[in-house]
Amino acid sequence: MRKPLIAGNWKMYTTLMDAVELASEIRRLTEQLRDVEIAVFPPFPFLVPVAAKLAGSRIGLGAQDCYVADKGAFTGAVSAPMLRSVGCRYILCGHSERRSVFGDSDATVAAKVRRTVDSGMTAVLCVGETAQERRSGQTSVVVGSQVKLGLAQVSAEEIRSNVVIAYEPVWAIGTGDTATPAMAQDVHAFIRETLAGLGTDTLASEMRILYGGSVKPDNVDGLMSCPDIDGALVGGASLEVKSFVRIAKFE
Ligand code: 13P
Numbered sequence: 001m002r003k004p005l006i007a008g009n010w011k012m013y014t015t016l017m018d019a020v021e022l023a024s025e026i027r028r029l030t031e032q033l034r035d036v037e038i039a040v041f042p043p044f045p046f047l048v049p050v051a052a053k054l055a056g057s058r059i060g061l062g063a064q065d066c067y068v069a070d071k072g073a074f075t076g077a078v079s080a081p082m083l084r085s086v087g088c089r090y091i092l093c094g095h096s097e098r099r100s101v102f103g104d105s106d107a108t109v110a111a112k113v114r115r116t117v118d119s120g121m122t123a124v125l126c127v128g129e130t131a132q133e134r135r136s137g138q139t140s141v142v143v144g145s146q147v148k149l150g151l152a153q154v155s156a157e158e159i160r161s162n163v164v165i166a167y168e169p170v171w172a173i174g175t176g177d178t179a180t181p182a183m184a185q186d187v188h189a190f191i192r193e194t195l196a197g198l199g200t201d202t203l204a205s206e207m208r209i210l211y212g213g214s215v216k217p218d219n220v221d222g223l224m225s226c227p228d229i230d231g232a233l234v235g236g237a238s239l240e241v242k243s244f245v246r247i248a249k250f251e
Pocket of ligand 1: 009095168172173174175176212213214215233234235236237
């Protein structure tokens with residue numbers, strides 16, 4: 001049985017005060033939830049204070065990115081072992097904003113997945129097509145290749161135990177234009193088939209595939225009712241306690 005994962009990607013939002021308050025409120029209002037796993041991905045400077053607020057809770061802490069080396073003269077970069085040392089359990093690898101704004105290639109993403117797994121954390125590998133790619137019928141080609149190339153440096157066993165996939169169509173991110181449950185389900189089923197091709201059928205059936213892109217309280221239930229959607233990676237709506245908690249209480 002795949003336990004659903006509802007994750008909040010705070011992107012480059014919140015101040016220290018906002019972040020700490022958001023974390024405490026999420027903790028307070030989700031304490032009773034047993035059948036869902038929750039994780040938050042605050043900006044780097046707020047990881048430590050948020051970790052302190054979440055200490056002893058079941059909420060997972062994650063980072064939005066990491067660098068491809070563990071240490072060295074890389075001014076401004078943050079490594080996977082550093083993130084592990086402050087209590088992170090997850091790292092987002094290859095979010096579409098990292099790919100498009102910061103130029104992360106599939107090879108870079110694969111190296112970040114490798115570093116994350118090596119450091120004892122779970123990599124959340126993000127994949128998704130642009131509007132143009134969808135219009136031209138390229139969705140499966142693009143998503144299939146991002147999945148395969150992103151996982152190129154990890155073994156089937158590591159994928160099963162230390163990777164979560166997040167399907168985030170680029171055209172749905174921050175636009176309010178979410179994929180319909182049927183559209184998302186199609187791609188999720190395709191991703192699961194792609195995963196089956198990388199290892200055993202057990203691998204594919206055990207792995208969690210999250211949907212991301214304008215997930216809101218009013219569309220989460222439809223998305224979560226799809227057989228291959230195992231959770232959500234939420235941007236905007238994760239910054240508002242009420243919305244995020246309602247999403248975590250999907251029906
Ligand atoms: P929105 O929920 O704001 O569309 O963002 C999705 C996302 O990019 C999560 O990683």
